[in-house]
Amino acid sequence: MTEAATFKMPYALRRLFATILVFYEATEIRKLWDKHLPSMSEDYRRDQPNEAALEQMVLRDIRDLVLSMGKDIRSYGLPDLVETDGSYEADYREVYDERQVTADQEHLDLIDCLNSEQLVGFNDIMDHVRNQKSQTFFVDGPGGTGKTYLYKALLAKVRHMGLIAIATATSGIAASIMHGGRIAHSRFKIPIKLTDYSMCGFTKQSGTAEVLKQASLIIWDEVAMTKRQAVETLDRSLQDIMGCPLPFGGKVVVFGGDFRQVLPVVTRGTRAQITDATLLRSYIWENIRKILLTRNMRAQADPWFSEYLLRIGNGTEDTIGDDYVRLPDDIVINYTEDGKAINKLIEDVFPSLHANATSREYMSTRAILSTKNEHVDNLNDKMISRFPGEEKIISDEESSVISDIDEDFTYNQTSEHMLAAQNPELTQTSGMEGPETEGDKLSTPVQIQIPMRRHNKPKRAQDYVVAPEVINAILRCIQVLDSLGSGMHRKDLAAMMEPIIPTEPFIQTQVYDLANGGDLIFERDLFALTEFIGRSPPVFYGGQIADQANGQLQWLIMANLPGKPESPMFADSILRDNTGWMDSPMLGSSRSSAGKTRLLKGNAAHFARHSSVGLPSAYHRAEAPCGSPRLHAVRDSVCTR
């Protein structure tokens, strides 16, 4: 803890403390608590000067973390946690955080500019918020009709009244447009695997439950893109925590979206299956009050075009065959073989580019969209050649890597790793001395692989940079391995991993070399890297870890790095041994060209566990073929059996 306190964020320290409570038989917990409370509460201290309240805030966090690992904070002899009704805003971190999101004047001013349709909706919703009347709304409007504008006005108004308004959206982009917005799945802890009986992954006593209980308004934008089961899961969970059988536990909930735009993804789903997955087919839909927005505020200058778009969205535009609509001639640039069409397109979208190239307004209000990266590269090249001035290639490797590491991770031994970052061809696989141990301890050298992120148009090796987060993760990993080398036993690995895995969803790579089999790799760019450097990708068997306590799924990849072949029989036996843990029992492995074992491609979910005692258990899943798009990221803790 002392060492971690020098470079970890307070939240990471709280996680580490909780992990120590649960996984170590530490004797002097109270001493540890007293010593590290100041560093664990540093982030809260800025706004909360009261020491007693600070202590309670940290305790509550630890309580939730410990609870998510299946334990009760009361068994550790920490100061008493004062159970409250949550009315004191600092009681829960989530409530506290939500209250920090204040209304800004700019958004309050939007209320005066709402058009008549928006105003009707605004008044109706606010009436329910003020009078705490249960109602679910759906803001139904094609793109550009001012849905987001309306949410912003609502959020500002409710927050200005000193109430809690929760802003969420299905995608991160839409969530980021709203002040305090979060992705709905994360905010409500909606499980990834949904059934008709799923519940959100928070407990009744958690901070998330508390903030939802206190919320006067909940907004969920882009709900049309979400599977109805996700919304139904929220409905059940809110009813549960509110102890109220009304829809969403009696809350005022505002959904928004446009069913003319993107619908939920149903893998290989037919049109009927996709429609069936939407909120329109939910039992919730019939009780939703619709707020219709029809005036396209974005395309006011071009009413013809906005009506044309609307007709397409509504399916009333004449079609050719089933699916094709004819674009009017005046918005089409005809394709020509000689490449002139591209030049015409650029001139149309960026007229007088030379004169306007330095104008921020001009450049930020126009764009050419394309379906493929190679077309984008092509267009970029053409555009850049038209820019005035001399060409200069700027490499961002040093600045981005250093700044990101500094922000989150002060590590004083970076030189070797920075070298690795800057000279990937020297250190594509950098063997590092690992702990020399015996028996139950680790015994093999550590291999660190450094994945890289591609620049737009790499020309030289230096144009490839190591993603800063990767370095971060690797440094953390090395730190753990150092600790392991200093005599820690293998069974401690699971406990150690938990706090060092960053909580951000996009973790990169961490490699552990474990005796007797496999390396654990948390990865995103590994395959892109191996593809680029021309090495055969590591044979891997990868997994999705289920944190049993809160139902969240995380990813864990176990891999054989080059030069460390796994015996096919060994991997097979692990799988066979653990079929009971499988997500969907499809068992198997295949041999790669290198003669190593690989799980079947596709979506077969496997569970595998190292035969050695104490290693993390995991649901294993053969993901995409090597070199394919990145695997999902890892989050949070590993689950031990």
Ligand SMILES: Nc1ncnc2c1ncn2[C@@H]1O[C@H](COP(=O)(O)OP(=O)(O)OP(=O)(O)O)[C@@H](O)[C@H]1O
């Ligand atoms: N009442 C209004 N007065 C002035 N401008 C408005 C008004 N309502 C919306 N706008 C503007 O119209 C544009 C489109 O609005 P907004 O982004 O809210 O639409 P949307 O329905 O959320 O669109 P999409 O579905 O494409 O996200 C924005 O630039 C917004 O500022």
